[in-house]
Amino acid sequence: MLIGIDVGGTTTDAVVVDGNKVVKTAYVPTNHDNLLKCLLAALDELVQGIDTRKIERVVLSTTLITNMIAEGKTDPVALVLIPGPGTNPKDYALGKSIILDGAIDFRGKEIDRLKESQIKEAASQIRTQGLSRVAVVGKFCQRNHAHELKVGEILAAALPGGKIELGHKVSGQLNFPRRAATTMLTAATKDRYELFAKDVAAALKERKISSPVYILKADGGTLPLDKSLQMPVETIFSGPAASIMGVLALTKAGRTSVVVDIGGTTTDLALILSGKPLLSAKGARVGSLLTHVRAFAVKSVAIGGDSAVAVSCHALTVGPHRNGPPLCMGGKGPTPTDALRVLGLSQIGDAAKAEEAMQIVAEGLGCTANEAAQKVVDAVVDKIVFEVNEMFREWTEEPAYRIWEIMKKEMLSAQSVVGVGGGAPLLVPLVAARLKAAAIVPEYASVANAIGAAVARPTLTLNLHIDTENGEFSVAEEGLTGRVTDQKMTPEDAGRLARRLLAERAARLGIGEYASEAEVTYSEFFNMIRGWSTVGRLMDVRMEIPAGLLPSWGGC
C-alpha cells in the first residue's frame, strides 16, 4: 500500500493506494500555522483501520517551503558573490551582497585571483551583521570549484558555527544569478526544513510506520525525505506538481492535455504534451527570485470561483481580487460561483442570494440576471482559454539554438482538458468545448494531488560537462569533478560515463533501482579547434529519470 498526502493551500488530502486502486481517502482543513499537525491529522484519519505494516511508502507534498518563503519566515543569509567580469552585480535583483575579487572563465580557468584579506574582511562584516548563514557563489565556479571552496574555508574558520552553502553544490547549470538565488534560498530554508523533516520522521515512528518516507519535488519526482535535506528548495511548488502527477495517473497515457485546477481566487494551468508534463524551460520563479529549481511549467491565472465581479462603464471585469466569499455563500459581492448557481450549473449556495448577486451585475450591464450570469461565466472561460492558448504559444516560441530544434517543433493542441480542484466539474466542460477537446473530470479529481504524490516515481537529473583538453569532467548537480584521461573520448564514451555517474548518484540518493529508467535528454559535442587542428572536445550530456508513475499503478 502507498500513502500520498498533499498539504495544500486550503485542504490537506490523503489517500491510500493499493495496486491501481484508491482504497481510502481523507481530508482535513490546512492549518498554515502548523502544517505538521494537519499532515498528521490527515494521516491519522487515513490509517484508521489500516494495517500500517502493509504501508510500503509514504509520499508527502507540502507547501512548507513555499509558505516559508512567501511569508518571509526564512532565516537571514549573507550573500557573498565572486562575479568576475561581465554584468554589474547591482543589475541582478539579489538584494544586499558582499562582492569579492577573483574570477573563473567559461572553461574553468582562473583569470583573476582571490584576495585573502578581502575574504577575511567579508567574514568580519558578516559577523558584525550577526549572520551565521552564508551563501558563496562565484561565476563559472561550477566549472572550477577552487574559489568557492577557498572562500568557504576561510569563512568557516572565521565564523565558528557558521553554515556555509556553496553555489556549485546547489546547481551546476549556467546562470550565475539564478545559482546565487537558489543557493541563498537553500541556506535560508535548510534548518527549518530539517526540523520539519525530523518531526515527520519522529511522528511516523510513533505511529509505527516504518516504510520509507519521500517528499515530492517541483518536477513531479519523489526523493527520500532524509536525502532531501540537502535541497529543500526542490520541494517548492510540490502542490502543483502533485496535481499534474495526479492527472497523469488518472488519465490515459500518451495524451496531450491541459490540466486546469480551478480554486477560489486562482486557476493553475499546466500542460501534458504527448503524455509528458511540460517542464518550465528555465528554473522556477520563487517570489521575486529566479532559481534553478526544475519545475513543471505552471501558470497561475488570477481568476477563480470567488473572484470579485465588477462592472464599470458597462464593462465587466472578473478578478483579480477576491472580496470575500460568493454572495450566495454569505459574502458581500457577486462572484462566478453566484453566476454558476443562477445558470443552474451548480447547486452550491443560496439560490436567491445568487440571483441577487447577478442582479447587481445585470444593472450595470443593462441586461437580465440570467444574461449577466452567462456573461460572467463566459468571461471566466474566455480568460482561461486565452491563457491556455498563450501557454501553447509560449511553448512553441521557446528559444532554440539548433537547426533541428527549430525544424522539428510541431504544433500540438489539446486533446483533453482535465479538471481538478473544486471549480473544475462546472467550468472544465465549457473550457474544453472552446478548445475543441474532450472534458475530463476524473473520478478522484478532488484527491488527485494526493494520488499524484502516492504514485509518482523518483526523478533524477545529471548534467555532465567534459573538457578533454583540460582532462576534466564535472557534474553540475553536486559539484562532483573528476579526471578524464582519454583525449580522444567519443560521444558514446561520454554517454557511458554519464550513465555510470547517474547510477552512482541515484544510489547515493536511495533511488538506485530507478537508474535504468534514465535517458539522455540532451547532448552536445564540440571539437575545439585551435589554429587548424583539434585540441580536444567539449561534451555535455544531460541524463534524466523523467517524471513518471510507479509501475504498480499501471494507469487507469
Next chain:
Amino acid sequence: MSSIGKAGKTGLIFFPAFDWAISPTHPEREERLLYTRDQIFEEGLMDLPAIEEYKPRLAEKKDVARAHFCVPDVESQVTEAHLIAAGSTLTLADALEKGEIRNGFALVRPPGHHSMRVVHGNRGFCNINNMAIMVEYLRTKYGHKRIAVIDTDVHHGDGTQEIFWHDPDVLCLSFHQDGHTLYPGSGFVNEMGGPQALARTLNVPLPPGTTDEGIHYVLDNLILPVLDDFKPDLILNSAGQDNHYTDPLANMRFSANGYARLNEKLAPDLCVLEGGYAVETALPYVNTGIIQAMAGLDYSHVKEPDYVPGRFVQTEGMKREIEHTVAQVQKIWDQRDELVAQALDGAGDFYRRKKRVFYDTDMINENQEEVVRLCPDCAGYMTILTSAQRGYGILNSAFCVSIPRGACSSCRDDAKEEYAEHVDDKRIGYVLMQDKDKDKFKLYNNMIRTERGY
C-alpha cells in the same frame, strides 16, 4: 514583475547554429558561439527585465529573392541554417516595428555581409546577406525609405555595399582594416556608389593596429555627423567583432569595452552579427558588452582577462592617417549632391559596368555586366548578365532583371521586355526577375523551359 514594458526592452535572438559549419576546422564552425553562449547564459542576461529573448524563424525564399539573385535558385544557395539566421533578423524587425522592443540584436550565424546581389556560392564565409535581406524586408513591409547600414566588422562589407550601390536611400558606411592588408581587398575611399547614389556608399579604411581611440575618432568625427545629416528612419549595425585585438584573422586593436561604447553611441535600432573569430578570447566579452550597451545596462564590468585600459597606444603616424582618411570621407559626404549632379550630367540613358567577383570559399569566378537605366522618373530598372565557373566545373549563367520600388511605367515595360527577350535564349542558363515594386519574383530555366516564382 519588471516595471519595464516590453517596448523598452532590447530584443535578442541567439542562434549559434551549433549544428552547422563550413567545414570542421573552418573559423565559421559549430564552436564559434559556444563560449559566447556560456558567458551570456551564465551572466543571466536573458532573465534581465531589460532583455527579451525571441525564437528565430525561417526566412521565406521570397525574403531572400527580394535582396538576391540566387543562381540557379534560392534552394540551391541556402541551407536551413542560412534561412534561420536571415529569419532571425526579420523576427526582430517585426518586433521592433510592432513596438515590442526598443532595439534588437540578432546574435546569429552564419554571417552575411560579403554576399552580393548575385549569389553563385559562398564568399567570405557568407552565402546570403542577412543585413540586406532585413533592409529589403523593412522597406517592403513597413515602407521605410531611408536606412543607414553601419558596418563595424573588420572586413569591408563589400556585399552590402554592392547590393545598395545604386540606392541613394540606403547609406552604406563601412570602416574596416585597410583592404591592402586584409580580405576582401576592397573598401577604399574612392568606392562611393553608383552615379545616382554617389557618397551614399562611404568607406573608411583604417591602418592595421587601430585602437579604441582610432575607431571612436571615426565614430565621433564622421559616422555620427553623417548620420545627423542623412537622418535615416533606422540605423542598422552589421556588427562584426573581428576588430578585436585577439582576432586570429585580422590585426586591429579594438576592445570589448570599445565595442560596447560604440554601440551605446551609435544607438542602432537593430544589430546583426557578422564575423569575429576569436571564439574564446573576444566573442564572449564583446557580445556581453554589446548586449548590455544596447539594453542600457552598465557594461563597465566587461573586460577581457588580459586587458588593461591603455594597453594599446595609437602611434602619431596612425593618428594622422586616420584623421586624413576621415577628412577625405567627410569631404566626399559634404559634396554628395554635386557629385551626383556631375555624374549624371551627360551620362546618357544607361550606366554600365563590368565586374569580376571571386568567391574565395567556393573558388568560383564570376563575370558580370550590369546595366542601370538612369531614369528621370524612378530609380531605373537594372539588368545583370552573369556567368560563373566553379574551378574547372560547370559554367552557370543567368540574366537578371530588377524592377525598383516605385518603378515608372516605362522602366517596368522595358524590364519585362528584357526578361521576355532572354527567355529561351539558349546561350543563358536562367532568367531571373525581381519585381520589388509588386514584391514578385520569378525565374525561368532555359534548359528545361519552365518558369516558377516566389
